[in-house]
Amino acid sequence: MPRPRSLTPDLLAKAALAVIEREGPDGLSMRAVADELGMGTMSLYRYVQSREQLEALVVDHVLDPAQGGPDLDVGRARSWVDKATVLAVRAHAVATAHPAVAPLLLSRRHASIHSLRWGEALLGVLAEAGFAGERRAVAFRAIVAYVFGAVQLQQLGPLGGKGTAMIAALPREDFPLLAETARSARKIAPDAEFLSGLRLVLRGIAAK
Protein backbone atom coordinates (compact mmCIF):
# COMPACT_ATOMS: atom_id res chain seq x y z
CA MET A 1 0.00 0.00 0.00
CA PRO A 2 1.42 3.41 -0.96
CA ARG A 3 1.68 5.67 2.03
CA PRO A 4 -0.30 8.84 1.47
CA ARG A 5 1.71 11.93 0.71
CA SER A 6 1.78 14.13 3.76
CA LEU A 7 2.24 17.35 1.80
CA THR A 8 0.45 19.25 -0.94
CA PRO A 9 2.09 21.92 -3.08
CA ASP A 10 -0.08 24.38 -1.24
CA LEU A 11 1.18 23.35 2.19
CA LEU A 12 4.72 23.54 0.90
CA ALA A 13 4.16 27.03 -0.47
CA LYS A 14 2.59 28.15 2.78
CA ALA A 15 5.53 26.87 4.82
CA ALA A 16 8.00 28.62 2.52
CA LEU A 17 5.93 31.79 2.74
CA ALA A 18 5.99 31.61 6.53
CA VAL A 19 9.77 31.31 6.48
CA ILE A 20 10.10 34.29 4.14
CA GLU A 21 7.78 36.51 6.16
CA ARG A 22 9.55 35.57 9.39
CA GLU A 23 13.20 35.57 8.28
CA GLY A 24 13.13 37.81 5.24
CA PRO A 25 13.81 36.95 1.59
CA ASP A 26 17.33 35.68 2.30
CA GLY A 27 16.11 33.38 5.04
CA LEU A 28 14.53 31.03 2.53
CA SER A 29 16.39 27.73 2.29
CA MET A 30 15.46 24.11 1.81
CA ARG A 31 16.61 23.41 5.35
CA ALA A 32 14.53 26.23 6.84
CA VAL A 33 11.37 25.12 5.03
CA ALA A 34 11.95 21.52 6.06
CA ASP A 35 12.34 22.64 9.68
CA GLU A 36 9.17 24.69 9.39
CA LEU A 37 7.39 21.50 8.36
CA GLY A 38 9.15 19.30 10.89
CA MET A 39 10.62 17.11 8.16
CA GLY A 40 14.09 16.17 7.00
CA THR A 41 15.52 18.48 4.37
CA MET A 42 15.57 15.86 1.69
CA SER A 43 11.90 15.06 2.10
CA LEU A 44 11.08 18.25 0.23
CA TYR A 45 12.58 16.73 -2.88
CA ARG A 46 9.65 14.33 -2.97
CA TYR A 47 7.48 17.28 -3.89
CA VAL A 48 9.79 19.63 -5.69
CA GLN A 49 12.70 19.11 -8.03
CA SER A 50 14.79 22.06 -6.93
CA ARG A 51 14.84 25.21 -4.89
CA GLU A 52 13.85 27.08 -8.04
CA GLN A 53 10.68 25.04 -8.25
CA LEU A 54 9.88 25.72 -4.62
CA GLU A 55 10.22 29.43 -5.30
CA ALA A 56 7.85 29.07 -8.25
CA LEU A 57 5.37 27.40 -5.92
CA VAL A 58 5.50 30.38 -3.58
CA VAL A 59 4.93 32.83 -6.42
CA ASP A 60 2.08 30.77 -7.76
CA HIS A 61 0.48 30.66 -4.34
CA VAL A 62 0.73 34.39 -3.79
CA LEU A 63 -0.72 35.13 -7.22
CA ASP A 64 -3.56 32.65 -6.86
CA PRO A 65 -6.85 34.58 -6.93
CA ALA A 66 -8.27 31.95 -4.60
CA GLN A 67 -5.56 32.83 -2.05
CA GLY A 68 -5.76 36.60 -2.17
CA GLY A 69 -3.99 37.01 -5.49
CA PRO A 70 -5.22 39.48 -8.08
CA ASP A 71 -8.78 38.85 -9.22
CA LEU A 72 -9.01 39.05 -13.00
CA ASP A 73 -12.65 40.07 -13.21
CA VAL A 74 -12.91 43.73 -14.24
CA GLY A 75 -16.62 43.62 -14.94
CA ARG A 76 -17.56 46.90 -13.35
CA ALA A 77 -14.95 49.10 -14.96
CA ARG A 78 -16.26 51.04 -17.93
CA SER A 79 -13.42 52.23 -20.16
CA TRP A 80 -10.47 50.11 -21.15
CA VAL A 81 -8.25 52.50 -19.20
CA ASP A 82 -10.26 51.80 -16.07
CA LYS A 83 -10.07 48.07 -16.69
CA ALA A 84 -6.31 48.12 -17.23
CA THR A 85 -5.97 50.28 -14.13
CA VAL A 86 -7.84 47.74 -12.04
CA LEU A 87 -5.61 44.89 -13.21
CA ALA A 88 -2.40 46.85 -12.71
CA VAL A 89 -3.39 48.09 -9.27
CA ARG A 90 -4.29 44.59 -8.14
CA ALA A 91 -0.93 43.23 -9.28
CA HIS A 92 0.83 46.05 -7.52
CA ALA A 93 -1.22 45.46 -4.38
CA VAL A 94 -0.06 41.85 -4.17
CA ALA A 95 3.57 42.90 -4.23
CA THR A 96 2.88 45.60 -1.66
CA ALA A 97 1.06 43.16 0.60
CA HIS A 98 4.03 40.76 0.60
CA PRO A 99 7.12 42.96 0.38
CA ALA A 100 9.40 40.11 1.45
CA VAL A 101 8.12 38.01 -1.45
CA ALA A 102 8.50 40.79 -3.99
CA PRO A 103 12.01 39.78 -5.10
CA LEU A 104 10.68 36.32 -5.89
CA LEU A 105 7.69 37.82 -7.64
CA LEU A 106 10.02 39.82 -9.85
CA SER A 107 12.34 36.97 -10.72
CA ARG A 108 9.86 34.08 -11.05
CA ARG A 109 6.53 35.48 -12.13
CA HIS A 110 7.00 34.11 -15.64
CA ALA A 111 6.88 30.59 -14.24
CA SER A 112 3.47 31.09 -12.69
CA ILE A 113 0.25 30.15 -14.42
CA HIS A 114 -1.57 32.91 -12.59
CA SER A 115 0.85 35.48 -13.86
CA LEU A 116 0.16 34.27 -17.39
CA ARG A 117 -3.57 34.52 -16.80
CA TRP A 118 -3.12 38.07 -15.56
CA GLY A 119 -1.18 38.88 -18.74
CA GLU A 120 -3.85 37.29 -20.91
CA ALA A 121 -6.51 39.35 -19.13
CA LEU A 122 -4.61 42.58 -19.68
CA LEU A 123 -4.13 41.72 -23.34
CA GLY A 124 -7.86 41.02 -23.54
CA VAL A 125 -8.58 44.52 -22.31
CA LEU A 126 -6.25 46.00 -24.90
CA ALA A 127 -7.68 43.83 -27.69
CA GLU A 128 -11.22 44.85 -26.78
CA ALA A 129 -10.09 48.46 -26.97
CA GLY A 130 -9.01 47.90 -30.56
CA PHE A 131 -5.28 47.44 -30.12
CA ALA A 132 -3.75 44.80 -32.36
CA GLY A 133 -0.45 43.53 -33.70
CA GLU A 134 2.70 45.40 -32.84
CA ARG A 135 0.87 48.31 -31.25
CA ARG A 136 -0.80 46.00 -28.78
CA ALA A 137 2.46 44.21 -28.00
CA VAL A 138 4.22 47.50 -27.28
CA ALA A 139 1.38 48.84 -25.13
CA PHE A 140 1.21 45.58 -23.22
CA ARG A 141 4.91 45.48 -22.49
CA ALA A 142 4.96 49.15 -21.53
CA ILE A 143 2.31 48.56 -18.89
CA VAL A 144 3.99 45.42 -17.59
CA ALA A 145 7.37 47.15 -17.50
CA TYR A 146 5.91 50.05 -15.56
CA VAL A 147 4.08 47.83 -13.06
CA PHE A 148 7.07 45.65 -12.25
CA GLY A 149 9.55 48.50 -12.47
CA ALA A 150 7.46 50.32 -9.89
CA VAL A 151 7.43 47.27 -7.64
CA GLN A 152 11.16 47.12 -7.93
CA LEU A 153 11.54 50.82 -7.23
CA GLN A 154 9.37 50.46 -4.18
CA GLN A 155 11.74 47.81 -2.87
CA LEU A 156 14.63 50.27 -2.70
CA GLY A 157 12.53 53.37 -2.84
CA PRO A 158 12.50 56.47 -0.64
CA LEU A 159 10.05 54.85 1.72
CA GLY A 160 10.74 51.19 2.17
CA GLY A 161 14.33 50.47 2.07
CA LYS A 162 17.95 50.78 1.50
CA GLY A 163 17.71 53.74 -0.84
CA THR A 164 16.47 56.03 1.88
CA ALA A 165 19.56 56.38 4.00
CA MET A 166 21.69 56.73 0.89
CA ILE A 167 19.61 59.51 -0.61
CA ALA A 168 19.15 61.27 2.71
CA ALA A 169 22.92 61.35 3.09
CA LEU A 170 23.48 62.86 -0.35
CA PRO A 171 25.66 65.90 -0.57
CA ARG A 172 22.90 68.40 -1.16
CA GLU A 173 24.94 70.59 -3.47
CA ASP A 174 25.81 67.73 -5.83
CA PHE A 175 22.29 66.32 -6.09
CA PRO A 176 19.89 69.16 -5.35
CA LEU A 177 17.02 67.79 -7.45
CA LEU A 178 17.35 64.24 -6.20
CA ALA A 179 17.34 65.50 -2.61
CA GLU A 180 14.30 67.66 -3.25
CA THR A 181 12.49 64.85 -5.04
CA ALA A 182 13.18 62.48 -2.18
CA ARG A 183 11.50 64.98 0.12
CA SER A 184 8.58 65.42 -2.28
CA ALA A 185 8.19 61.69 -2.65
CA ARG A 186 8.14 61.13 1.08
CA LYS A 187 4.88 63.07 1.32
CA ILE A 188 3.04 60.94 -1.21
CA ALA A 189 1.75 57.47 -0.34
CA PRO A 190 3.30 54.69 -2.44
CA ASP A 191 -0.09 53.51 -3.67
CA ALA A 192 -1.06 56.99 -4.79
CA GLU A 193 2.29 57.42 -6.49
CA PHE A 194 1.90 54.12 -8.31
CA LEU A 195 -1.57 55.14 -9.48
CA SER A 196 -0.44 58.58 -10.66
CA GLY A 197 2.41 57.10 -12.66
CA LEU A 198 0.12 54.45 -14.09
CA ARG A 199 -2.29 57.15 -15.26
CA LEU A 200 0.52 58.85 -17.14
CA VAL A 201 1.50 55.62 -18.86
CA LEU A 202 -2.07 54.73 -19.83
CA ARG A 203 -2.71 58.27 -21.03
CA GLY A 204 0.28 57.97 -23.32
CA ILE A 205 -1.06 54.73 -24.71
CA ALA A 206 -4.55 56.12 -25.19
CA ALA A 207 -3.36 59.29 -26.93
CA LYS A 208 -3.64 59.26 -30.69
Add this chain to the structure above:
Amino acid sequence: MPRPRSLTPDLLAKAALAVIEREGPDGLSMRAVADELGMGTMSLYRYVQSREQLEALVVDHVLDPAQGGPDLDVGRARSWVDKATVLAVRAHAVATAHPAVAPLLLSRRHASIHSLRWGEALLGVLAEAGFAGERRAVAFRAIVAYVFGAVQLQQLGPLGGKGTAMIAALPREDFPLLAETARSARKIAPDAEFLSGLRLVLRGIAAK
Protein backbone atom coordinates in the same frame (compact mmCIF):
# COMPACT_ATOMS: atom_id res chain seq x y z
CA MET B 1 57.78 51.00 4.49
CA PRO B 2 54.18 50.24 3.48
CA ARG B 3 54.03 47.85 0.60
CA PRO B 4 52.09 49.40 -2.29
CA ARG B 5 48.61 48.06 -2.83
CA SER B 6 48.59 45.81 -5.82
CA LEU B 7 44.93 46.44 -6.69
CA THR B 8 42.70 49.38 -7.49
CA PRO B 9 38.90 49.32 -7.25
CA ASP B 10 38.90 49.50 -11.00
CA LEU B 11 41.04 46.40 -11.43
CA LEU B 12 38.85 44.59 -8.95
CA ALA B 13 35.70 45.59 -10.82
CA LYS B 14 37.24 44.50 -14.11
CA ALA B 15 38.17 41.10 -12.73
CA ALA B 16 34.68 40.58 -11.33
CA LEU B 17 33.22 41.68 -14.67
CA ALA B 18 35.39 39.16 -16.48
CA VAL B 19 34.13 36.39 -14.20
CA ILE B 20 30.51 37.40 -14.76
CA GLU B 21 30.85 37.57 -18.53
CA ARG B 22 32.62 34.23 -18.62
CA GLU B 23 30.63 32.24 -16.07
CA GLY B 24 27.33 34.07 -15.99
CA PRO B 25 25.72 36.04 -13.16
CA ASP B 26 25.73 33.08 -10.78
CA GLY B 27 29.39 32.39 -11.36
CA LEU B 28 30.40 35.45 -9.37
CA SER B 29 32.01 34.56 -6.06
CA MET B 30 34.82 35.92 -3.93
CA ARG B 31 36.83 32.81 -4.69
CA ALA B 32 36.32 33.10 -8.45
CA VAL B 33 37.39 36.75 -8.50
CA ALA B 34 40.42 35.99 -6.37
CA ASP B 35 41.38 33.20 -8.78
CA GLU B 36 40.91 35.57 -11.70
CA LEU B 37 43.42 37.89 -10.03
CA GLY B 38 45.77 35.11 -8.95
CA MET B 39 45.36 36.00 -5.27
CA GLY B 40 44.10 34.27 -2.18
CA THR B 41 40.40 34.72 -1.55
CA MET B 42 40.89 36.71 1.60
CA SER B 43 43.10 39.25 -0.08
CA LEU B 44 40.03 40.78 -1.65
CA TYR B 45 38.90 41.87 1.79
CA ARG B 46 41.76 44.34 1.84
CA TYR B 47 39.88 46.28 -0.82
CA VAL B 48 36.27 45.52 -0.19
CA GLN B 49 34.27 44.94 2.97
CA SER B 50 31.87 42.38 1.59
CA ARG B 51 30.58 40.70 -1.51
CA GLU B 52 27.86 43.32 -1.65
CA GLN B 53 30.47 46.03 -1.91
CA LEU B 54 32.24 44.16 -4.68
CA GLU B 55 28.97 44.01 -6.58
CA ALA B 56 28.55 47.75 -6.10
CA LEU B 57 32.01 48.22 -7.56
CA VAL B 58 31.00 46.29 -10.68
CA VAL B 59 27.84 48.35 -11.13
CA ASP B 60 29.74 51.57 -10.61
CA HIS B 61 32.30 50.51 -13.20
CA VAL B 62 29.69 49.61 -15.79
CA LEU B 63 27.83 52.87 -15.28
CA ASP B 64 30.96 55.01 -15.39
CA PRO B 65 30.72 57.30 -18.42
CA ALA B 66 34.51 57.11 -18.67
CA GLN B 67 34.21 53.32 -19.12
CA GLY B 68 31.40 53.15 -21.61
CA GLY B 69 28.61 53.98 -19.20
CA PRO B 70 25.82 56.37 -20.16
CA ASP B 71 27.04 59.83 -21.07
CA LEU B 72 24.92 62.48 -19.36
CA ASP B 73 25.43 65.22 -21.91
CA VAL B 74 22.24 65.74 -23.92
CA GLY B 75 23.35 69.01 -25.48
CA ARG B 76 22.15 68.30 -28.98
CA ALA B 77 18.63 67.20 -28.20
CA ARG B 78 16.05 69.93 -28.65
CA SER B 79 12.87 69.18 -26.74
CA TRP B 80 12.78 67.82 -23.19
CA VAL B 81 11.21 64.67 -24.59
CA ASP B 82 14.20 64.17 -26.85
CA LYS B 83 16.59 64.80 -23.96
CA ALA B 84 14.80 62.35 -21.67
CA THR B 85 14.76 59.84 -24.51
CA VAL B 86 18.51 60.10 -24.94
CA LEU B 87 19.15 59.50 -21.24
CA ALA B 88 16.72 56.59 -21.04
CA VAL B 89 18.04 54.95 -24.19
CA ARG B 90 21.62 55.20 -22.96
CA ALA B 91 20.73 53.59 -19.64
CA HIS B 92 18.92 50.83 -21.48
CA ALA B 93 21.85 50.36 -23.83
CA VAL B 94 24.22 49.71 -20.93
CA ALA B 95 22.01 46.94 -19.61
CA THR B 96 21.66 45.49 -23.10
CA ALA B 97 25.40 45.61 -23.66
CA HIS B 98 26.06 43.61 -20.48
CA PRO B 99 23.13 41.25 -20.14
CA ALA B 100 24.95 39.12 -17.57
CA VAL B 101 25.45 42.19 -15.37
CA ALA B 102 21.84 43.32 -15.66
CA PRO B 103 20.66 41.51 -12.52
CA LEU B 104 23.33 43.36 -10.54
CA LEU B 105 22.38 46.60 -12.24
CA LEU B 106 18.80 46.13 -11.15
CA SER B 107 19.57 45.24 -7.56
CA ARG B 108 22.50 47.58 -6.84
CA ARG B 109 22.12 50.64 -9.02
CA HIS B 110 21.05 52.75 -6.05
CA ALA B 111 24.49 52.25 -4.50
CA SER B 112 26.26 53.72 -7.50
CA ILE B 113 27.26 57.37 -7.71
CA HIS B 114 26.88 57.25 -11.49
CA SER B 115 23.34 56.04 -11.18
CA LEU B 116 22.59 58.99 -8.93
CA ARG B 117 24.15 61.35 -11.44
CA TRP B 118 22.00 59.86 -14.18
CA GLY B 119 18.91 60.43 -12.01
CA GLU B 120 19.94 63.99 -11.29
CA ALA B 121 20.41 64.60 -15.00
CA LEU B 122 16.96 63.23 -15.82
CA LEU B 123 15.43 65.38 -13.08
CA GLY B 124 17.28 68.35 -14.55
CA VAL B 125 15.61 67.74 -17.89
CA LEU B 126 12.19 67.57 -16.25
CA ALA B 127 12.85 70.67 -14.16
CA GLU B 128 13.94 72.61 -17.21
CA ALA B 129 10.70 71.55 -18.88
CA GLY B 130 8.75 73.15 -16.07
CA PHE B 131 7.91 70.13 -13.95
CA ALA B 132 8.06 70.74 -10.22
CA GLY B 133 7.03 69.26 -6.90
CA GLU B 134 4.90 66.19 -6.85
CA ARG B 135 4.29 66.21 -10.60
CA ARG B 136 8.00 66.06 -11.25
CA ALA B 137 8.50 63.29 -8.71
CA VAL B 138 5.77 61.18 -10.30
CA ALA B 139 7.03 61.76 -13.84
CA PHE B 140 10.57 60.92 -12.79
CA ARG B 141 9.63 57.72 -11.09
CA ALA B 142 7.38 56.68 -13.97
CA ILE B 143 10.28 56.98 -16.40
CA VAL B 144 12.69 55.17 -14.09
CA ALA B 145 10.15 52.42 -13.43
CA TYR B 146 9.61 51.96 -17.15
CA VAL B 147 13.32 51.88 -17.97
CA PHE B 148 14.25 49.33 -15.34
CA GLY B 149 11.08 47.36 -15.73
CA ALA B 150 11.90 47.05 -19.42
CA VAL B 151 15.42 45.88 -18.60
CA GLN B 152 13.96 43.29 -16.31
CA LEU B 153 11.43 42.20 -18.90
CA GLN B 154 14.18 41.84 -21.45
CA GLN B 155 15.98 39.47 -19.06
CA LEU B 156 13.13 36.97 -19.21
CA GLY B 157 11.55 38.32 -22.31
CA PRO B 158 10.41 36.56 -25.47
CA LEU B 159 13.80 37.02 -27.01
CA GLY B 160 16.54 36.58 -24.46
CA GLY B 161 15.68 34.02 -22.01
CA LYS B 162 13.75 31.64 -19.98
CA GLY B 163 10.38 33.10 -20.83
CA THR B 164 10.61 32.00 -24.44
CA ALA B 165 10.31 28.27 -24.07
CA MET B 166 7.56 28.68 -21.53
CA ILE B 167 5.45 30.94 -23.71
CA ALA B 168 6.10 28.92 -26.82
CA ALA B 169 4.79 25.85 -25.02
CA LEU B 170 1.60 27.58 -23.92
CA PRO B 171 -1.63 25.78 -24.61
CA ARG B 172 -2.77 27.98 -27.46
CA GLU B 173 -6.42 27.77 -26.59
CA ASP B 174 -5.91 28.96 -23.01
CA PHE B 175 -3.67 31.90 -23.87
CA PRO B 176 -4.46 32.93 -27.43
CA LEU B 177 -3.49 36.58 -27.01
CA LEU B 178 -0.28 35.85 -25.13
CA ALA B 179 0.73 33.38 -27.82
CA GLU B 180 -0.07 35.85 -30.59
CA THR B 181 1.75 38.67 -28.78
CA ALA B 182 4.82 36.50 -28.33
CA ARG B 183 4.83 36.00 -32.09
CA SER B 184 4.32 39.71 -32.72
CA ALA B 185 7.07 40.61 -30.27
CA ARG B 186 9.54 38.25 -31.89
CA LYS B 187 9.46 40.32 -35.04
CA ILE B 188 10.39 43.58 -33.35
CA ALA B 189 13.94 44.31 -32.20
CA PRO B 190 14.29 44.81 -28.43
CA ASP B 191 15.80 48.27 -28.86
CA ALA B 192 12.97 49.38 -31.11
CA GLU B 193 10.45 47.96 -28.69
CA PHE B 194 12.05 49.78 -25.79
CA LEU B 195 11.97 53.03 -27.73
CA SER B 196 8.35 52.62 -28.77
CA GLY B 197 7.27 51.97 -25.20
CA LEU B 198 9.34 54.88 -23.95
CA ARG B 199 7.62 57.17 -26.45
CA LEU B 200 4.24 56.15 -25.06
CA VAL B 201 5.34 56.87 -21.51
CA LEU B 202 6.85 60.24 -22.36
CA ARG B 203 3.81 61.18 -24.42
CA GLY B 204 1.62 60.50 -21.41
CA ILE B 205 3.81 62.72 -19.26
CA ALA B 206 3.85 65.50 -21.84
CA ALA B 207 0.08 65.45 -22.37
CA LYS B 208 -1.85 68.09 -20.55
Add this chain to the structure above:
DNA sequence: ACCTGAACACCGTTCAAGT
Protein backbone atom coordinates in the same frame (compact mmCIF):
# COMPACT_ATOMS: atom_id res chain seq x y z
C1' DA C 1 6.10 4.53 -1.33
C1' DC C 2 7.72 7.72 1.43
C1' DC C 3 11.17 9.70 4.24
C1' DT C 4 15.91 10.56 5.82
C1' DG C 5 21.05 11.15 7.45
C1' DA C 6 25.59 11.40 5.73
C1' DA C 7 28.35 13.32 2.41
C1' DC C 8 29.89 16.37 -1.53
C1' DA C 9 30.93 20.53 -3.56
C1' DC C 10 30.18 24.75 -2.98
C1' DC C 11 29.31 29.68 -0.47
C1' DG C 12 30.78 34.38 2.52
C1' DT C 13 33.42 35.63 6.25
C1' DT C 14 36.38 35.51 10.95
C1' DC C 15 40.66 34.92 12.79
C1' DA C 16 45.28 34.15 13.70
C1' DA C 17 49.39 33.75 11.36
C1' DG C 18 52.94 34.49 7.78
C1' DT C 19 56.24 37.83 5.13
Add this chain to the structure above:
DNA sequence: ACCTGAACACCGTTCAAGT
Protein backbone atom coordinates in the same frame (compact mmCIF):
# COMPACT_ATOMS: atom_id res chain seq x y z
C1' DA D 1 51.28 46.92 5.58
C1' DC D 2 49.82 43.58 2.89
C1' DC D 3 48.55 38.96 1.96
C1' DT D 4 46.94 34.29 3.18
C1' DG D 5 45.42 29.31 4.75
C1' DA D 6 42.57 27.05 7.96
C1' DA D 7 38.28 26.98 9.93
C1' DC D 8 33.25 28.12 10.78
C1' DA D 9 28.65 28.30 9.65
C1' DC D 10 26.09 28.05 6.15
C1' DC D 11 24.13 26.56 1.13
C1' DG D 12 21.67 23.05 -2.73
C1' DT D 13 21.77 18.52 -4.03
C1' DT D 14 23.30 13.22 -4.77
C1' DC D 15 23.10 8.87 -3.00
C1' DA D 16 22.38 4.89 -0.45
C1' DA D 17 19.81 3.42 3.25
C1' DG D 18 15.95 3.08 6.55
C1' DT D 19 10.74 2.01 7.51
